[in-house]
Amino acid sequence: MSDISNLIEEDSDNDGEAMTAAEVLQKLEEAWLNEKFAPDLLENKSDIVDCMMDQLQEMENNIKLAKRGDFKVSLHRMEIDRIRFIISSYLRRRLEKVERFAVCVLEAEEKRDDEEASRLTPEEHQYAKDYQESVEMHMKNLALRHMPPNSQKMDPNLTTIRPNVDSYVFLKVNKHQEGVLVEEESSDAGEEVLDLVKGDQHIIRYRPISSLVENGSVTLM
Amino acid sequence: MDPSEVEFLAEKELIRVVPNFSQDKIYLIGGEIGPFNPGLQIDIPLWMALNLKQRQKCRILPPDWMDVEKLEEIKQNEHDSKYFTEMPSQHYMEITQLLLKQAISDIPQADVIRTLVKDIWDLRVAKLRSSIDTFIKSDTTHAKLNFLTLMEINTVRPFLTKSLDQMHKLKTNLHGGDMGNSTIESQSQD
Numbered sequence: 001m002s003d004i005s006n007l008i009e010e011d012s013d014n015d016g017e018a019m020t021a022a023e024v025l026q027k028l029e030e031a032w033l034n035e036k037f038a039p040d041l042l043e044n045k046s047d048i049v050d051c052m053m054d055q056l057q058e059m060e061n062n063i064k065l066a067k068r069g070d071f072k073v074s075l076h077r078m079e080i081d082r083i084r085f086i087i088s089s090y091l092r093r094r095l096e097k098v099e100r101f102a103v104c105v106l107e108a109e110e111k112r113d114d115e116e117a118s119r120l121t122p123e124e125h126q127y128a129k130d131y132q133e134s135v136e137m138h139m140k141n142l143a144l145r146h147m148p149p150n151s152q153k154m155d156p157n158l159t160t161i162r163p164n165v166d167s168y169v170f171l172k173v174n175k176h177q178e179g180v181l182v183e184e185e186s187s188d189a190g191e192e193v194l195d196l197v198k199g200d201q202h203i204i205r206y207r208p209i210s211s212l213v214e215n216g217s218v219t220l221m
Numbered sequence: 222m223d224p225s226e227v228e229f230l231a232e233k234e235l236i237r238v239v240p241n242f243s244q245d246k247i248y249l250i251g252g253e254i255g256p257f258n259p260g261l262q263i264d265i266p267l268w269m270a271l272n273l274k275q276r277q278k279c280r281i282l283p284p285d286w287m288d289v290e291k292l293e294e295i296k297q298n299e300h301d302s303k304y305f306t307e308m309p310s311q312h313y314m315e316i317t318q319l320l321l322k323q324a325i326s327d328i329p330q331a332d333v334i335r336t337l338v339k340d341i342w343d344l345r346v347a348k349l350r351s352s353i354d355t356f357i358k359s360d361t362t363h364a365k366l367n368f369l370t371l372m373e374i375n376t377v378r379p380f381l382t383k384s385l386d387q388m389h390k391l392k393t394n395l396h397g398g399d400m401g402n403s404t405i406e407s408q409s410q411d
Contacts, residue, residue: 021250021251022250022251022252025250025251036222037222052250055250056250059250071242071244072244072247074272075247075249075254075269075272076247076249078268078269078272079249079250079251080250082229082268083250085229089226164386166386166389166390166393167382167386168381168382168385168386168389169382170366170374170378170382182362182363183362192362192363194363199367200365200367201365201366201367201368201369201374202363202364202365202366203363203364203366203381203382203385204362204363205362205363205389221371221374
């Protein structure tokens with residue numbers, strides 16, 4: 001049936017990067033796993049998500065056009081459902097982090113310079129602002145306005161919840177890395193440096209390897 | 222991570238089937254599959270194979286390692302070695318579970334296979350438990366876990382990560398003293 005096969009014959013143009021749809025899918029899965037296990041909000045991968053959403057849309061359209069060849073349609077549909085699951089889970093996890101760390105996230109957004117890319121998508125940014133306002137309003141109406149006058153403000157320094165960047169994660173190594181500083185010099189332990197060999201799996205604190213996650217040399221598992 | 226999510230990842234593995242229908246090439250987003258010809262073997266992802274099996278459109282061929290002799294050898298190696306040995310598939314547990322549930326008629330000596338795989342799993346998880354015990358008591362701050370499969374890692378994930386987190390907190394508080402009440406650390410979740 002040529003209608004459906006027309007789909008992948010074209011290059012999936014992705015800002016001029018010639019990545020096949022399969023490669024984008026692979027990257028999406030990695031982004032999903034990394035976001036799932038990282039304690040902190042990672043860089044947003046909206047280009048990958050958007051590309052995948054386009055692919056899904058095209059595939060859905062093609063299926064509609066297909067005749068009652070029930071067969072291919074059900075297989076495509078299953079794949080679509082699987083990909084949708086990954087995308088939803090990824091976005092949900094990000095939103096969960098935006099909600100929990102709303103104050104932190106907005107702070108970081110204020111502090112960054114214009115050249116640095118934002119970790120939030122514009123929608124997430126708006127969501128964070130709205131969420132933060134709602135929570136503050138809620139606190140004020142529920143409790144703060146009934147407090148004695150000098151206790152009516154909440155000190156952000158005392159109340160913000162920050163991600164625990166020292167939490168332990170499992171990772172697998174994609175690219176060989178030498179000399180990763182794992183532990184700082186401290187009073188009873190010297191500094192520890194680790195070589196990461198491709199294919200190894202480790203359990204380690206997130207903080208020392210967070211830059212490796214961002215650049216793709218390791219994937220969380 | 223939920224075990225069903227680990228299974229979701231395992232379902233991407235390719236497996237050999239013999240279809241009883243014919244179909245030309247399918248162009249999935251993840252790659253091309255096919256063409257299908259009745260009686261000719263073809264490799265397809267596990268999720269697709271299970272679905273086709275359910276609709277009685279194919280017969281599943283067990284993977285090479287899902288064989289009584291091979292598994293006995295693997296079990297023996299695992300038993301003899303102090304460390305973890307490499308498993309024939311990163312998803313041996315999930316694949317075995319899925320095939321024995323949904324395609325049991327295609328697996329020769331299914332019961333023996335079920336027992337062998339379970340024994341291998343038990344051996345490895347017991348090793349894992351005792352090495353975790355040593356690891357935590359020894360106060361080391363990181364470890365290498367090659368050859369462990371995702372399902373095994375996922376089984377110990379909550380305990381291991383949380384206890385290491387707590388130990389780290391205790392250690393840093395011991396040295397840093399009061400870091401100020403300013404930041405409330407969140408509990409890390411899965």
